[in-house]
Amino acid sequence: MKLLVTGGCGFVGSNLTHALANLGHEVVVLDDLSTGLRSNLKGLNVEIIEDSILNVDKYRNDFKDLDAIFHLGARGSVPRSIKNPVLTHEVNATATLRILELARLSGTHVIFSSSSSVYGRNGDLPKNEKLWLSPITPYAASKLAGEGYVQAYAGSYEVPVTLFRFFNIFGPRQRPDHDYAAVIPKWIWSAMNNETIQVFGDGEQTRDFTYVDTVLNTLIKTVEEKIVSADPINLAFGNRISLNQVIALLKGHFPNLQVNFQGIRSGDVQHSQNDPKLINQLFSNIEITGFEDALNRTVEWLQQNHTQIVGGPKVVD
Numbered sequence: 001m002k003l004l005v006t007g008g009c010g011f012v013g014s015n016l017t018h019a020l021a022n023l024g025h026e027v028v029v030l031d032d033l034s035t036g037l038r039s040n041l042k043g044l045n046v047e048i049i050e051d052s053i054l055n056v057d058k059y060r061n062d063f064k065d066l067d068a069i070f071h072l073g074a075r076g077s078v079p080r081s082i083k084n085p086v087l088t089h090e091v092n093a094t095a096t097l098r099i100l101e102l103a104r105l106s107g108t109h110v111i112f113s114s115s116s117s118v119y120g121r122n123g124d125l126p127k128n129e130k131l132w133l134s135p136i137t138p139y140a141a142s143k144l145a146g147e148g149y150v151q152a153y154a155g156s157y158e159v160p161v162t163l164f165r166f167f168n169i170f171g172p173r174q175r176p177d178h179d180y181a182a183v184i185p186k187w188i189w190s191a192m193n194n195e196t197i198q199v200f201g202d203g204e205q206t207r208d209f210t211y212v213d214t215v216l217n218t219l220i221k222t223v224e225e226k227i228v229s230a231d232p233i234n235l236a237f238g239n240r241i242s243l244n245q246v247i248a249l250l251k252g253h254f255p256n257l258q259v260n261f262q263g264i265r266s267g268d269v270q271h272s273q274n275d276p277k278l279i280n281q282l283f284s285n286i287e288i289t290g291f292e293d294a295l296n297r298t299v300e301w302l303q304q305n306h307t308q309i310v311g312g313p314k315v316v317d
């Protein structure tokens with residue numbers, strides 16, 4: 001298959017690009033390298049187009065014979081969106097519309113990566129796909145706008161789409177050292193540098209962490225079996241892991257780990273957990289890596305490969 005991965009130099013995108021290329025697929029990556037790194041794709045025989053997804057229309061000719069588009073390019077991070085809501089909207093919502101417009105003209109299957117943050121104010125647990133949505137941050141609003149366009153293009157133009165909501169993904173190639181780094185790589189990196197890890201709140205908040213390989217298995221099955229769904233599918237398997245549990249496991253690797261608790265951060269939800277009924281039904285034979293095993297692999301990967309991913313651009317906008 002010929003596949004486009006937007007955001008293919010980022011965390012999920014680069015892992016996916018490796019997996020797809022290793023399976024023998026032809027992969028083209030479109031990434032502006034705002035948080036992604038070329039070094040994530042080092043040694044792979046894939047085409048990298050360095051440009052914004054907002055300019056996707058420029059490549060209409062190159063992209064007319066694609067089998068699928070994994071649309072992973074986005075301005076991630078809730079705090080980053082609070083700082084710059086308009087740019088967040090442009091990249092996450094407007095560019096998604098442009099990707100869909102390309103797909104409308106070519107009939108290409110689009111796999112969209114929304115986020116569990118769209119539940120926002122809705123405190124019901126566990127989350128299922130039928131619950132009401134109420135974003136509390138510009139990031140969540142931009143992802144929900146993206147979902148709306150994905151569904152509209154499926155409804156109005158019969159574009160084949162698969163709409164996933166990712167929860168908290170972690171694993172190799174996730175950057176630990178930029179301003180908006182995710183909690184697991186950031187803490188591992190701090191621990192490796194003998195720095196105190198910073199916790200916002202009392203550490204009792206919980207997340208449904210998913211290892212990146214589990215996500216890749218799901219995404220690859222989606223294109224290989226052409227699983228199409230304009231109804232959202234939550235991509236998480238029902239974990240309820242507190243940050244204090246993560247810290248306890250990290251202490252197994254870093255016995256001298258120091259922890260500092262500070263005030264709650266604006267936009268953070270207390271608990272996030274999926275009801276995995278739908279994902280288990282649609283992806284029954286997916287191999288799922290358990291949390292502890294996944295955390296161990298991530299620590300080992302970062303210890304052995306950190307020079308590949310640290311020292312990239314610090315995100316300031």
Ligand SMILES: NC(=O)c1ccc[n+]([C@@H]2O[C@H](COP(=O)([O-])OP(=O)(O)OC[C@H]3O[C@@H](n4cnc5c(N)ncnc54)[C@H](O)[C@@H]3O)[C@@H](O)[C@H]2O)c1
Pocket residue numbers: 006007008009010011012013030031032033034035036037051052053054071072073074075076091113114115116165166167168169170
């Ligand atoms: N990682 C998670 O836990 C998580 C959770 C929910 C949703 N998601 C979504 O999954 C997708 C992948 O996330 P990730 O963790 O790999 O993030 P990431 O930041 O590592 O990757 C995003 C990639 O998109 C690129 N990008 C950003 N703006 C761009 C633009 N205008 N044009 C082209 N490329 C651009 C970045 O350079 C980067 O390579 C994103 O859409 C994100 O919103 C991720």
